[in-house]
Amino acid sequence: MSHGLPTQPAASFVRRRRALGARLNGPALLFSGVARPRNYPANVYPFRPGSHFLYLTGAWLENAAVLVDGERDVLFVPAEDPEDVVWHGPSPGWDELQAATGVAEVRDIAELGQAFGGAGERIATIPAVDARTRFSQGRLLDRSWAEPGAAVELGERDAALADALVALRSVHDDAAIEMLRGAAEATVAAHRAGMAATRPGLREAHVRAAMEASLAARDMGTSYGSIVTVHGEILHSRGYGNPIAAGDLLLADVGASNGGWAGDVTRTWPVSGKFSPTQRALYDLVLAAQVAAIDRVKPGARYRDIHLAAGRVIARGLVDEGILKGDPDNLVERGAHALFFVHGLGHLLGLDVHDMEDLGDRAGYGPGRTRSTQFGLAFLRLDRDLEPGMAVTIEPGFYQIPALLEPGSKLSAPFDSDGTLNRDALAKFADVRGIRIEDDVLVTPGGNEVLTAALAKQAADVEALVGGC
Amino acid sequence: MSHGLPTQPAASFVRRRRALGARLNGPALLFSGVARPRNYPANVYPFRPGSHFLYLTGAWLENAAVLVDGERDVLFVPAEDPEDVVWHGPSPGWDELQAATGVAEVRDIAELGQAFGGAGERIATIPAVDARTRFSQGRLLDRSWAEPGAAVELGERDAALADALVALRSVHDDAAIEMLRGAAEATVAAHRAGMAATRPGLREAHVRAAMEASLAARDMGTSYGSIVTVHGEILHSRGYGNPIAAGDLLLADVGASNGGWAGDVTRTWPVSGKFSPTQRALYDLVLAAQVAAIDRVKPGARYRDIHLAAGRVIARGLVDEGILKGDPDNLVERGAHALFFVHGLGHLLGLDVHDMEDLGDRAGYGPGRTRSTQFGLAFLRLDRDLEPGMAVTIEPGFYQIPALLEPGSKLSAPFDSDGTLNRDALAKFADVRGIRIEDDVLVTPGGNEVLTAALAKQAADVEALVGGC
Ligand SMILES: [Mn+2]
Ligand SMILES: [Mn+2]
Numbered sequence: 001m002s003h004g005l006p007t008q009p010a011a012s013f014v015r016r017r018r019a020l021g022a023r024l025n026g027p028a029l030l031f032s033g034v035a036r037p038r039n040y041p042a043n044v045y046p047f048r049p050g051s052h053f054l055y056l057t058g059a060w061l062e063n064a065a066v067l068v069d070g071e072r073d074v075l076f077v078p079a080e081d082p083e084d085v086v087w088h089g090p091s092p093g094w095d096e097l098q099a100a101t102g103v104a105e106v107r108d109i110a111e112l113g114q115a116f117g118g119a120g121e122r123i124a125t126i127p128a129v130d131a132r133t134r135f136s137q138g139r140l141l142d143r144s145w146a147e148p149g150a151a152v153e154l155g156e157r158d159a160a161l162a163d164a165l166v167a168l169r170s171v172h173d174d175a176a177i178e179m180l181r182g183a184a185e186a187t188v189a190a191h192r193a194g195m196a197a198t199r200p201g202l203r204e205a206h207v208r209a210a211m212e213a214s215l216a217a218r219d220m221g222t223s224y225g226s227i228v229t230v231h232g233e234i235l236h237s238r239g240y241g242n243p244i245a246a247g248d249l250l251l252a253d254v255g256a257s258n259g260g261w262a263g264d265v266t267r268t269w270p271v272s273g274k275f276s277p278t279q280r281a282l283y284d285l286v287l288a289a290q291v292a293a294i295d296r297v298k299p300g301a302r303y304r305d306i307h308l309a310a311g312r313v314i315a316r317g318l319v320d321e322g323i324l325k326g327d328p329d330n331l332v333e334r335g336a337h338a339l340f341f342v343h344g345l346g347h348l349l350g351l352d353v354h355d356m357e358d359l360g361d362r363a364g365y366g367p368g369r370t371r372s373t374q375f376g377l378a379f380l381r382l383d384r385d386l387e388p389g390m391a392v393t394i395e396p397g398f399y400q401i402p403a404l405l406e407p408g409s410k411l412s413a414p415f416d417s418d419g420t421l422n423r424d425a426l427a428k429f430a431d432v433r434g435i436r437i438e439d440d441v442l443v444t445p446g447g448n449e450v451l452t453a454a455l456a457k458q459a460a461d462v463e464a465l466v467g468g469c
Numbered sequence: 470m471s472h473g474l475p476t477q478p479a480a481s482f483v484r485r486r487r488a489l490g491a492r493l494n495g496p497a498l499l500f501s502g503v504a505r506p507r508n509y510p511a512n513v514y515p516f517r518p519g520s521h522f523l524y525l526t527g528a529w530l531e532n533a534a535v536l537v538d539g540e541r542d543v544l545f546v547p548a549e550d551p552e553d554v555v556w557h558g559p560s561p562g563w564d565e566l567q568a569a570t571g572v573a574e575v576r577d578i579a580e581l582g583q584a585f586g587g588a589g590e591r592i593a594t595i596p597a598v599d600a601r602t603r604f605s606q607g608r609l610l611d612r613s614w615a616e617p618g619a620a621v622e623l624g625e626r627d628a629a630l631a632d633a634l635v636a637l638r639s640v641h642d643d644a645a646i647e648m649l650r651g652a653a654e655a656t657v658a659a660h661r662a663g664m665a666a667t668r669p670g671l672r673e674a675h676v677r678a679a680m681e682a683s684l685a686a687r688d689m690g691t692s693y694g695s696i697v698t699v700h701g702e703i704l705h706s707r708g709y710g711n712p713i714a715a716g717d718l719l720l721a722d723v724g725a726s727n728g729g730w731a732g733d734v735t736r737t738w739p740v741s742g743k744f745s746p747t748q749r750a751l752y753d754l755v756l757a758a759q760v761a762a763i764d765r766v767k768p769g770a771r772y773r774d775i776h777l778a779a780g781r782v783i784a785r786g787l788v789d790e791g792i793l794k795g796d797p798d799n800l801v802e803r804g805a806h807a808l809f810f811v812h813g814l815g816h817l818l819g820l821d822v823h824d825m826e827d828l829g830d831r832a833g834y835g836p837g838r839t840r841s842t843q844f845g846l847a848f849l850r851l852d853r854d855l856e857p858g859m860a861v862t863i864e865p866g867f868y869q870i871p872a873l874l875e876p877g878s879k880l881s882a883p884f885d886s887d888g889t890l891n892r893d894a895l896a897k898f899a900d901v902r903g904i905r906i907e908d909d910v911l912v913t914p915g916g917n918e919v920l921t922a923a924l925a926k927q928a929a930d931v932e933a934l935v936g937g938c
Contacts, residue, residue, distance in 0.1 A: 089703035131600030131617035148600035209685035216678035234558035
């Protein structure tokens with residue numbers, strides 16, 4: 001997908017706009033944004049429309065906006081420039097756009113000022129992510145958003161729009177689920193391609209290339225920057241330059257973007273095709289935590305409780321291995337598991353891989369809930385009570401992060417001094433730097449469905465795929 | 470390359486900074502910029518430093534700046550955040566950065582205000598391409614650059630810096646040529662991979678995937694958005710969704726980014742592996758124009774003359790085919806060739822694929838030269854007298870663009886009415902929508918060297934590679 005008409009029926013978008021309108025007291029205007037420049041203005045990164053706009057129109061259009069206003073939805077688009085036809089070929093006509101998005105009217109975006117000039121305060125909006133759009137949007141609608149990238153405090157009207165979008169987008173409709181399924185399927189294929197392409201002596205870049213090529217061949221991109229690394233303990237690893245050797249585990253966190261909808265899967269596999277006993281032991285532990293967590297995904301479950309349950313499985317396993325000492329429940333209360341399982345269990349998944357993170361914690365944390373300040377829990381992106389139609393990731397991990405574990409560090413010192421942490425036992429697991437196992441899970445009325453269930457995750461099944469072609 | 474230290478010796482960067490300093494009357498400050506957000510602030514496009522900064526430091530650093538000031542060059546970088554070590558792993562230390570870039574000093578970028586506050590007007594600078602950096606840069610240095618993306622008129626001091634950068638960067642030093650060679654080699658390999666992956670019945674996306682995977686496996690990206698299409702007549706084609714069929718020509722304009730340095734190559738090949746007679750005739754014509762143009766690339770040659778010479782070869786060939794009537798020289802004067810060879814012959818190549826296009830036509834057009842307003846020539850990006858060390862692309866083409874050729878169109882009507890254009894003869898070439906052949910050429914003291922010469926371009930040689938594996 002790169003440009004043009006929605007790939008799903010107009011009725012889906014009409015329904016979403018009506019549902020949004022019903023939750024609002026006035027009109028709302030959402031912007032698609034413009035492509036971001038790479039090294040000079042004409043050399044741009046691949047464009048993707050703002051997620052709120054894409055959700056409400058399905059249209060892959062630059063410099064467009066949609067007005068949601070009762071029955072009078074209007075799609076604003078740039079007038080076709082005759083020069084543009086020469087360089088870019090024909091664009092969809094306004095009739096086509098109107099039919100495909102179901103809006104009442106298509107208008108020239110140059111008329112926005114005329115349509116709303118002076119009355120901007122009455123129009124609810126969400127700041128666009130790109131600076132150019134945000135600037136002109138702020139000027140049009142009388143918001144003080146002049147400084148690019150600066151944090152924005154939403155006013156009352158915009159906050160109500162944000163809440164309405166969160167309510168809608170966090171519970172996926174059938175059209176959304178269809179797109180998420182497509183993203184999941186492509187993501188699974190990419191991971192299989194990565195496992196198959198793995199061979200000792202290559203570099204991380206080779207495996208990443210195979211995974212992203214699998215997506216590109218379907219005309220899809222990634223929904224976030226891929227992590228493909230033998231240093232899984234570097235959680236936001238940058239670059240793919242390391243050689244991959246027989247004793248290494250390779251961690252790959254790669255997800256498709258299917259018309260903007262995200263897949264988000266992590267697998268960790270042995271470069272040699274065979275886990276060492278120590279690698280296998282901790283892999284199975286992370287897997288057990290993931291399975292236990294997925295078992296708890298159902299309507300009414302509080303996500304934070306699932307996170308803590310996964311933490312208890314990790315803690316219990318580390319006690320069994322002699323790495324931690326103590327009662328697993330108590331270890332989790334004290335945050336000892338977070339020495340190794342550092343991040344949150346997962347997040348909402350939708351048009352954004354961390355869905356609606358442009359709205360801060362508004363989507364991930366329900367009213368009256370805020371982030372903990374405890375190390376570990378502070379990184380939990382989601383603490384909702386789950387509802388059917390929500391999609392979440394479940395992604396526990398085990399990492400040995402030098403900056404956290406070095407003797408005397410603020411985090412590990414208390415667990416050293418009271419004997420909780422047994423460094424001799426830990427030393428035996430030196431060949432495990434980082435493991436994460438992540439799947440995409442849809443909450444269903446009866447429990448859940450793992451959208452990425454087709455991808456191997458039992459250790460033996462993973463081993464069978466590595467170096468396969 | 471994704472983050473960190475220069476891959477070339479510090480001496481190269483010291484030399485460049487000294488050379489720049491010698492051309493200036495005061496200090497200059499160049500910024501690397503920050504990553505651009507995709508759909509929310511933390512989900513960013515792959516970062517690449519601003520080209521001026523990269524040229525002067527070789528450092529792949531975000532939110533950094535380099536002060537060029539006689540012997541007292543300073544590299545400003547963000548102080549390491551202890552949290553950052555947990556998530557991103559260790560960064561290069563300041564000692565390493567200093568040694569690898571050869572600056573006199575490394576300082577915290579938070580001290581920029583302290584270093585220059587109030588004295589900003591004395592410091593020459595070039596606006597960063599990303600809005601956040603440009604905004605804070607403008608505030609620090611007292612420039613009026615608050616509106617993201619708005620055109621900037623450079624003041625006298627900044628214009629002098631821009632001219633100095635153009636003078637330096639347009640004539641490549643050995644370190645630059647080494648990087649361009651690496652980009653050319655990877656680009657050639659990507660095109661071979663694309664030809665090999667071509668088979669009727671696939672989609673454009675499949676071939677694009679093979680080409681970009683070839684780059685990604687070397688840990689390189691593209692230097693611009695790839696064009697891979699059976700609609701070569703759409704010059705800035707977006708998307709890769711078309712099926713590729715046996716009778717189609719596939720046009721691929723794909724170039725590597727080697728540590729930021731650009732390759733830029735186009736080949737056009739038959740999906741079936743065999744050109745039709747009409748396709749072959751026009752392919753050979755475009756190739757003849759390209760070869761004739763490359764022959765003229767040498768010190769002292771004016772690029773516009775080379776462009777027009779290529780136009781004359783095209784015009785003569787179209788006369789031979791009966792498509793145009795008249796004297797080739799006269800046809801080119803009247804712009805008739807530009808009905809089919811629409812764009813300019815090429816552009817400067819360097820750290821940017823259209824090198825230094827962030828400075829407008831300052832790099833491409835020498836003092837006293839400006840763009841023609843004639844259709845065709847108006848799109849010529851380069852009109853310099855060539856010098857040894859300059860790198861340019863040579864990329865003639867033939868296109869049947871419906872919007873230009875439709876009967877009665879502003880451009881074609883005069884040539885219809887005076888009998889110059891023979892539409893019956895043209896109709897025989899309906900299976901040729903677009904052909905371009907592009908190579909990267911280094912001007913040498915004795916003439917030129919085609920950096921991408923290893924890639925097949927004779928029709929028979931190209932045919933031999935298609936569908937090869
Ligand atoms: Mn995730
Ligand atoms: Mn080019």
